[in-house]
Amino acid sequence: MTRARIAALLLAACGLVAGCATPPFAATPDPAAPLVLAKQGSFFVGGRDLRSDALSLLPAYLPSGTITVDQMYVRYQVPVQATHAPIVLIHGCCLTGKTWETTPDGRMGWDEAYLRRGHPVYVVDQTWRGRSASDISAINAVKSGKESAEKLPVVFAAGHEGAWAIFRFGAEYPKTFEGQRFPLKSIDEFWKQMVPDWLNAQPTPNPTVANLSSLAKQLQGAVLMSHSQSGIYPFQTAQIDTAGIAAIVSIEPGACPSATADMMPFTKMPILVLFGDFVDLSTRWAPRLKACREFVAAANKAGGRAELMLLPEMGIKGNTHMLMQDDNSLQIADLLSAWIAKVAR
Amino acid sequence: MTRARIAALLLAACGLVAGCATPPFAATPDPAAPLVLAKQGSFFVGGRDLRSDALSLLPAYLPSGTITVDQMYVRYQVPVQATHAPIVLIHGCCLTGKTWETTPDGRMGWDEAYLRRGHPVYVVDQTWRGRSASDISAINAVKSGKESAEKLPVVFAAGHEGAWAIFRFGAEYPKTFEGQRFPLKSIDEFWKQMVPDWLNAQPTPNPTVANLSSLAKQLQGAVLMSHSQSGIYPFQTAQIDTAGIAAIVSIEPGACPSATADMMPFTKMPILVLFGDFVDLSTRWAPRLKACREFVAAANKAGGRAELMLLPEMGIKGNTHMLMQDDNSLQIADLLSAWIAKVAR
Numbered sequence: 062m063t064r065a066r067i068a069a070l071l072l073a074a075c076g077l078v079a080g081c082a083t084p085p086f087a088a089t090p091d092p093a094a095p096l097v098l099a100k101q102g103s104f105f106v107g108g109r110d111l112r113s114d115a116l117s118l119l120p121a122y123l124p125s126g127t128i129t130v131d132q133m134y135v136r137y138q139v140p141v142q143a144t145h146a147p148i149v150l151i152h153g154c155c156l157t158g159k160t161w162e163t164t165p166d167g168r169m170g171w172d173e174a175y176l177r178r179g180h181p182v183y184v185v186d187q188t189w190r191g192r193s194a195s196d197i198s199a200i201n202a203v204k205s206g207k208e209s210a211e212k213l214p215v216v217f218a219a220g221h222e223g224a225w226a227i228f229r230f231g232a233e234y235p236k237t238f239e240g241q242r243f244p245l246k247s248i249d250e251f252w253k254q255m256v257p258d259w260l261n262a263q264p265t266p267n268p269t270v271a272n273l274s275s276l277a278k279q280l281q282g283a284v285l286m287s288h289s290q291s292g293i294y295p296f297q298t299a300q301i302d303t304a305g306i307a308a309i310v311s312i313e314p315g316a317c318p319s320a321t322a323d324m325m326p327f328t329k330m331p332i333l334v335l336f337g338d339f340v341d342l343s344t345r346w347a348p349r350l351k352a353c354r355e356f357v358a359a360a361n362k363a364g365g366r367a368e369l370m371l372l373p374e375m376g377i378k379g380n381t382h383m384l385m386q387d388d389n390s391l392q393i394a395d396l397l398s399a400w401i402a403k404v405a406r
Numbered sequence: 407m408t409r410a411r412i413a414a415l416l417l418a419a420c421g422l423v424a425g426c427a428t429p430p431f432a433a434t435p436d437p438a439a440p441l442v443l444a445k446q447g448s449f450f451v452g453g454r455d456l457r458s459d460a461l462s463l464l465p466a467y468l469p470s471g472t473i474t475v476d477q478m479y480v481r482y483q484v485p486v487q488a489t490h491a492p493i494v495l496i497h498g499c500c501l502t503g504k505t506w507e508t509t510p511d512g513r514m515g516w517d518e519a520y521l522r523r524g525h526p527v528y529v530v531d532q533t534w535r536g537r538s539a540s541d542i543s544a545i546n547a548v549k550s551g552k553e554s555a556e557k558l559p560v561v562f563a564a565g566h567e568g569a570w571a572i573f574r575f576g577a578e579y580p581k582t583f584e585g586q587r588f589p590l591k592s593i594d595e596f597w598k599q600m601v602p603d604w605l606n607a608q609p610t611p612n613p614t615v616a617n618l619s620s621l622a623k624q625l626q627g628a629v630l631m632s633h634s635q636s637g638i639y640p641f642q643t644a645q646i647d648t649a650g651i652a653a654i655v656s657i658e659p660g661a662c663p664s665a666t667a668d669m670m671p672f673t674k675m676p677i678l679v680l681f682g683d684f685v686d687l688s689t690r691w692a693p694r695l696k697a698c699r700e701f702v703a704a705a706n707k708a709g710g711r712a713e714l715m716l717l718p719e720m721g722i723k724g725n726t727h728m729l730m731q732d733d734n735s736l737q738i739a740d741l742l743s744a745w746i747a748k749v750a751r
Contacts, residue, residue: 095486096443101518102508105598110566117562119606126565129597134504141440157537159479163447173446192502192536197561197602200545204558213549213558216542217462220471221455252474253450257542261464 089391090177092169098176101138106279107188107272108132115201124201131268134158134192135276137183138172144179145398146307146405147280149273153289154315155219155258157191158184160288164386165250171385174394180401183276183283187291188268189259196262214262221252228382229339229346238339242379242387251386260290266297273298277305284401286310289382293317296327303329308405310397313337313382315349317356324363331404332360332367335397337380337387340371346382366404370396434736435522437514443521446483451624452533452617453477460546469546476613479503479537480621482528483517489524490743491652491750492625494618498634499660500564500603502536503529505633509731510595516730519739525746528621528628532636533613534604541607559607566597573727574684574691583684587724587732596731605635611642618643622650629746631655634727638662641672648674653750655742658682658727660694662701669708676749677705677712680742682725682732685716691727711749 109131117124136158150172152160161184162170176182189195195214202208219227225234230243237245260267273294277283284307285295292314299306300318308331311317317334318327334353340346353369360367372380372393380387387393454476462469481503495517497505506529507515521527534540540559547553564572570579575588582590605612618639622628629652630640637659644651645663653676656662662679663672679698685691698714705712717725717738725732732738 092445096446098441098443100437101441102512102515103504104508104512105595108594108598110597113563113565116565118560119562122562122564123568126567127597128563128565128600129594132598136507159448159537162481163449167447167449170447186537192504192531192601194563194598194601197563200558200561203548203555206555210548210551210555213545215463216545217464217467218458218473218539218542219467220458220461220473222471223468224471249453249474250450252455252472253453253477253539255473256537256539 089395090174092173096173096177097141099139099141099143103134103136105132105134105193106276107268109268111196113196113198115198115205115207118201118205128194128196130194130196131188131264132193133188133269133272133276134186135183137181138176139181140176140179142179143181146282146284146401147181147183148175148284148286148401149183149185149276149280151185151269151273151285151287151291151294152187153291154260155224155255157254157256158186159191159254161385164244164390165247165254166244167247169391171390171394174391175398178394178398180398183280185269185273185276187260188272189263190256195259214259216257216259216262218257219255224255226343227345229337229343230381232342238342238381240379241339241381242389243381243383244386244388251383267294270294270297271301274301274305278302279305281305282307282405284308284310284405286312286397287314288312288385290315299326299329306330308401309333310335310401312384313346314353317349317353320352320355320359324360324365327360327367328363328365332357332365333397333400334367334369336369336371337382337384338373338378339381434740435519437518441518441522442486444484444486444488448479448481450477450479450538451621452613454613456541458541458543460543460550460552463546463550473539473541475539475541476533476609477538478533478614478617478621479531480528482526483521484526485521485524487524488526491627491629491746492526492528493520493629493631493746494528494530494621494625496530496614496618496630496632496636496639497532498636499605500569500600502599502601503531504536504599506730509589509735510592510599511589512592514736516735516739519736520743523739523743525743528625530614530618530621532605533617534608535601540604559604561602561604561607563602564600569600571688572690574682574688575726577687583687583726585724586684586726587734588726588728589731589733596728612639615639615642616646619646619650623647624650626650627652627750629653629655629750631657631742632659633657633730635660644671644674651675653746654678655680655746657729658691659698662694662698665697665700665704669705669710672705672712673708673710677702677710678742678745679712679714681714681716682727682729683718683723684726
């Protein structure tokens with residue numbers, strides 16, 4: 062390929078690169094266009110050294126020593142011209158940062174969709190999950206007879222059958238809600254994304270939250286975009302310190318802050334709580350939506366700028382709990398990017 | 407930024423994009439130049455459904471159900487013009503794919519260095535590690551009293567003190583070998599990369615190996631580049647099937663194949679075994695180097711094309727076991743890319 066050809070190819074893609082002459086939000090970014098990055102990489106936030114005498118029962122590795130836990134893995138990419146606010150993508154229960162990457166049926170993930178919109182993107186693995194280390198000392202302490210079984214960590218895995226209803230693919234496994242938009246033909250690829258969840262084995266408060274606060278300050282104005290189990294984390298982060306939080310987007314949070322909590326932290330930044338479809342058909346999710354409505358009202362009453370979007374009320378129907386992977390995932394990314402551009406440019 | 411400015415900027419970077427008019431291997435790629443990708447994403451290879459009655463002891467999650475394990479997470483990036491062979495980067499003990507990303511002191515990782523050289527790059531998390539799910543059922547079975555403690559999984563963590571000598575930063579913690587090149591001022595960032603190792607809790611043979619075979623076939627000619635614990639995996643992959651393996655680069659393998667093994671699979675592709683410095687000062691590593699020399703001789707005697715490179719013998723001194731993160735890491739990436747270009751274009 063000649064230099065001229067490369068330049069032509071890149072200019073052709075220019076409409077998709079933020080800052081080009083064409084209107085930035087004219088259309089959903091084309092995943093087939095070349096992707097031009099200013100930089101990328103990965104790093105950790107936080108972390109604590111811990112002394113243990115139960116690191117190993119194998120002769121090749123010493124039982125005693127120091128390990129580091131509670132750090133949060135972050136992978137980031139920055140487009141050639143970052144015209145929009147950086148977004149931190151925080152996955153939910155039993156999942157990792159993979160949530161936001163290529164969808165189970167092979168379409169572009171939200172990590173790249175926001176990047177192509179001009180947002181720097183930061184994808185994390187929650188502490189004790191994925192590439193963020195957990196502490197397994199208690200397993201060895203019990204296995205060697207030094208501790209009783211009750212000292213074992215609280216760790217769980219969500220089975221396909223139970224997860225089905227939680228993710229609202231249908232009312233119960235393997236039924237489906239009519240018009241649901243998750244790519245179920247590729248469900249096997251989705252199940253591979255699920256990992257054991259060490260949430261309840263971690264110190265309290267969850268170190269992920271303090272790490273998100275550090276990351277937001279480091280980015281000097283980040284949109285914290287959370288999902289499900291992590292839905293509450295950006296709010297908890299704001300309760301520590303509102304510094305560095307440009308906006309909160311909480312997607313189908315497992316919990317919103319209580320409407321009777323101190324609303325002051327939540328008046329300091331724009332807040333969006335987003336829910337998909339079939340919520341009223343789920344005994345798990347319907348009360349959560351109701352509580353989030355009450356929280357949004359309370360935040361606004363206190364002078365905040367909070368919104369609740371229920372996609373079916375906006376004419377967007379069929380979205381499951383995993384809406385970042387549904388067949389209209391890029392439409393929703395466009396919607397959220399436009400909301401961010403409006404409130405947090 | 408105008409279109410003309412973007413085009414000028416990208417043309418300035420063109421010498422670093424494979425296929426431009428300037429010689430491709432003239433210099434180490436500039437990490438500050440824009441990075442132009444044809445595509446990127448992530449997927450899983452392999453995986454097995456498993457029925458369990460010990461998925462959870464929490465009321466919110468069902469104890470019984472199906473989970474999927476043994477799949478291998480793969481993140482990939484393809485440059486705009488892929489002029490060189492795809493490289494699969496396979497991390498070692500107690501680490502994840504993070505090994506190949508940004509170094510502890512913030513320099514460009516090998517994932518990006520090879521990409522900027524024109525190689526498509528595939529970074530994996532070994533099965534049961536990082537973003538590749540493990541099975542935690544035995545922990546819950548023991549915690550609930552249904553199984554005895556001996557049924558707990560064999561899982562270990564490498565402590566800083568013990569890892570120090572294994573990684574050959576020095577003879578023993580916290581001494582350093584004179585002239586060693588690991589960025590020890592950032593050692594705390596390196597410790598954060600370490601995760602618990604479930605290797606010995608997995609089925610036999612290690613599912614990572616069969617998954618690497620599938621991946622190599624999918625890529626129709628991949629360089630399998632392994633490190634330490636995973637050093638042997640590309641050889642085991644070749645023993646399953648040599649199809650799709652363009653070359654093997656084994657960096658400081660924990661073991662080479664026995665010199666008395668059937669050499670036939672190892673005559674089918676170019677092989678490079680690479681070691682750093684201070685090997686003879688390590689009772690752990692010196693015998694491994696010796697055994698690898700014997701393997702390379704046996705492979706060549708059987709008609710193979712195997713090489714052993716000992717960096718100090720080539721005038722490159724001071725490299726530790728974590729040479730992909732040492733201060734001359736890009737020099738070594740250049741060396742390996744040139745070797746690959748020579749044998750596996």
